[in-house]
Amino acid sequence: MKYEIALLRGDGIGPEIVDSAVRVLKAIAVKFGHEFIFTPYLIGGAAIDEVGVPLPDATVEGCLRSDSVLLGAVGGPKWDTLPGNLRPEKALLGIRKALGLFTNLRPARLYPALKDSCPLRESVAANGFDIMIVRELTGGIYFGDRGYREGKYGEEAFDTECYSRFEIERIARVAFETAKKRRSKVTSIDKANVLETSRLWRKTVHELAAEYADVECSDMLVDNAAMQLVKNPAQFDVVLTSNMFGDILSDEASQITGSIGLLPSASLSDNTRGMYEPIHGSAPDIAGKGIANPIATILSAAMMLRYSFSLSAEADAIENAVSSVLNDGLRTADIAAKGDPFLTTAEMTDAITERI
Numbered sequence: 001m002k003y004e005i006a007l008l009r010g011d012g013i014g015p016e017i018v019d020s021a022v023r024v025l026k027a028i029a030v031k032f033g034h035e036f037i038f039t040p041y042l043i044g045g046a047a048i049d050e051v052g053v054p055l056p057d058a059t060v061e062g063c064l065r066s067d068s069v070l071l072g073a074v075g076g077p078k079w080d081t082l083p084g085n086l087r088p089e090k091a092l093l094g095i096r097k098a099l100g101l102f103t104n105l106r107p108a109r110l111y112p113a114l115k116d117s118c119p120l121r122e123s124v125a126a127n128g129f130d131i132m133i134v135r136e137l138t139g140g141i142y143f144g145d146r147g148y149r150e151g152k153y154g155e156e157a158f159d160t161e162c163y164s165r166f167e168i169e170r171i172a173r174v175a176f177e178t179a180k181k182r183r184s185k186v187t188s189i190d191k192a193n194v195l196e197t198s199r200l201w202r203k204t205v206h207e208l209a210a211e212y213a214d215v216e217c218s219d220m221l222v223d224n225a226a227m228q229l230v231k232n233p234a235q236f237d238v239v240l241t242s243n244m245f246g247d248i249l250s251d252e253a254s255q256i257t258g259s260i261g262l263l264p265s266a267s268l269s270d271n272t273r274g275m276y277e278p279i280h281g282s283a284p285d286i287a288g289k290g291i292a293n294p295i296a297t298i299l300s301a302a303m304m305l306r307y308s309f310s311l312s313a314e315a316d317a318i319e320n321a322v323s324s325v326l327n328d329g330l331r332t333a334d335i336a337a338k339g340d341p342f343l344t345t346a347e348m349t350d351a352i353t354e355r356i
């Protein structure tokens with residue numbers, strides 16, 4: 001089969017890790033007889049430097065023409081002082097919206113080989129965990145009305161959170177359907193003791209839960225969820241969250257896997273064109289040093305094969321290769337024990353590619 005893949009390398013370590021994932025995809029193409037055609041487009045700070053805006057129209061059009069999109073990361077100190085609508089991060093929100101990517105799947109599981117990198121108490125880590133965070137991605141406070149105005153104490157700024165029943169039901173359905181293919185448990189996160197949007201969220205989720213009698217559904221307040229994630233992560237199967245809560249909880253979930261450098265994500269719409277990216281950022285502090293962990297992006301490419309192209313054997317091949325390097329004790333700097341030798345980005349990519 002032939003697939004067109006748009007590459008949004010972005011900033012910082014973005015180009016390095018996207019190139020790693022491309023090498024792995026090329027190995028998959030050879031082994032399974034596919035053709036992947038890669039076309040790069042500008043995004044983020046790189047786009048600001050080249051053409052003056054973080055998300056050029058050509059990028060949006062290129063992504064819309066492609067079968068799928070692979071993204072590295074955007075942002076960096078160089079562009080931090082630009083006004084909000086010209087920041088690299090704005091491009092990420094813009095492309096998510098333009099492609100209608102309302103679902104963000106962020107799996108967080110503890111690899112048995114990495115139990116020692118897990119910062120949790122040994123007795124907790126021993127239970128392992130395998131969580132799928134289902135984050136709403138095109139609504140909520142990220143996209144609500146915002147601005148500056150004169151208030152009681154002079155200048156003030158505001159952001160607003162708005163969720164429609166439609167948006168909540170749409171993402172909740174994804175969570176229930178996902179749970180059916182896993183351990184049939186959904187924990188819906190909200191702040192219903194304070195926020196009106198959360199009360200509508202909870203009500204809508206309960207109504208939908210009635211349609212899924214075979215899935216166990218419960219609610220959890222977000223502050224408690226932050227605590228439960230480190231206390232007993234094994235209790236979670238599918239975690240259903242709003243945009244902002246999902247952003248925060250997914251970083252927390254990544255850290256207990258040992259490194260944020262391991263976690264992939266899939267952003268999906270109601271068609272098969274998705275966008276796949278590591279959940280970590282552009283890590284400007286290590287950019288260009290060749291030491292970034294490429295695994296999150298490589299696993300994102302595996303998610304692309306699985307979700308956009310329905311190539312599950314090919315996705316399995318990547319995921320098994322990653323498990324195999326970890327089982328063999330190979331480590332990048334972020335997951336190596338203090339003082340132990342570690343592989344560069346390119347060496348880790350070689351090791352994974354060789355196992356495909």
Ligand code: IPM
Nearest residue numbers: 075089090092093247279281
């Ligand atoms: C993420 C990132 C983005 C987000 C930023 C860079 C806009 O933190 O994908 O988790 O908040 O969604």
Ligand code: MG
Nearest residue numbers: 247248251279
């Ligand atoms: Mg984030």
